[in-house]
Amino acid sequence: MSTEIGRNPATAGINTAHLHLISHKLCPYVQRSVITLIEKGIPYTRTDIDLAAKPEWFLQLSPTGKVPLLRVDQQHTLFESAVICEYLDEITDGPLLPHEPLERARHRAWIEFGSAILNLIARLYSADDEAEFDAARLALRARFQRLEPVVVAPYFTGTAFGLVDAVYGPIFRYFDVFESVTDLRIFEGLTNVQCWRQALGERASVRQAVSADYPQALLAFVHARNSWLAGLCRG
Structure with missing residues (x-):
């Protein structure tokens, strides 16, 4: 399953074109990440996996064996939804966390x-x-x-x-x-x-x-x- 979201003007000048979210369709932690991506207007690709039969490539990428994972430029892997959401928030304008x-x-x-x-x-x-x-x-x-x-x-x-x-x-x-x-x-x-x-x-x-x-x-x-x-x- 792949999803493309239109680019938000707030992401102009930021390389968000190569974000790949690895997910599961029911996971609430994945949903946090998707909501943040949508709210920030960040384009991304999404792949759902079967957590009952995790692919070997996924296990090699995930230190915890859990979703979500966010692949950045096919080089870096972020795990833990709070980390992913804050990263997405920090690379775009219009912060979703307070400044103070x-x-x-x-x-x-x-x-x-x-x-x-x-x-x-x-x-x-x-x-x-x-x-x-x-x-x-x-x-x-x-x-x-x-x-x-x-x-x-x-x-x-x-x-x-x-x-x-x-x-x-x-x-x-x-x-x-x-x-x-x-x-x-x-x-x-x-x-x-x-x-x-x-x-x-x-x-x-x-x-x-x-x-x-x-x-x-x-x-x-x-x-x-x-x-x-x-x-x-x-x-």
């Missing part, structure tokens, strides 16, 4: 908080029984309760889209799919978070970061795990 050091560090901290949420989501869809599932669900609600007084809305800091938003768009997408089959009651009463979730769900870059069959592919992934959530989906 303390505020920049605060945004990075909430990005890490988002990664911890992804770990809890994995616990949710992997839970073997109702008790384990409910424990993960309540832990997720507690995380979003911590975010409620922090989020300004419609985006993390108000009207400007930033790198934190690129991280949370894929997070909320999980719940868009899961809530199509079961009521999780994670966001009840969280007005700011709900507004943020809606704004991100409507953002073009967030929507374009996955293929049209993403919901079906995610549910098929859950079904294959034979977890408690898989049983709810079948019901």
Whole structure:
């Protein structure tokens, strides 16, 4: 699968013509990178791989065996989504992270908080029984309760889209799919978070970061795990 994005005037004079993103169609960390590429108007090529049968060429490139990878000029390989996103941000105008050091560090901290949420989501869809599932669900609600007084809305800091938003768009997408089959009651009463979730769900870059069959592919992934959530989906 290859994707070409039109060049943003902000990238003029910067060699972004040879960026190759190696990815997987469901990976939320890949989605962060794609959202950033789209937001910055950076042209790139994308190749999806099967993580259950990783190609040897990929294993030779990836120190961690994980996606995403970003190949630069067919010579350099960047790994870890946070590093990739910040690199893309730094080589273009219109930064998605604040300039002031303390505020920049605060945004990075909430990005890490988002990664911890992804770990809890994995616990949710992997839970073997109702008790384990409910424990993960309540832990997720507690995380979003911590975010409620922090989020300004419609985006993390108000009207400007930033790198934190690129991280949370894929997070909320999980719940868009899961809530199509079961009521999780994670966001009840969280007005700011709900507004943020809606704004991100409507953002073009967030929507374009996955293929049209993403919901079906995610549910098929859950079904294959034979977890408690898989049983709810079948019901």
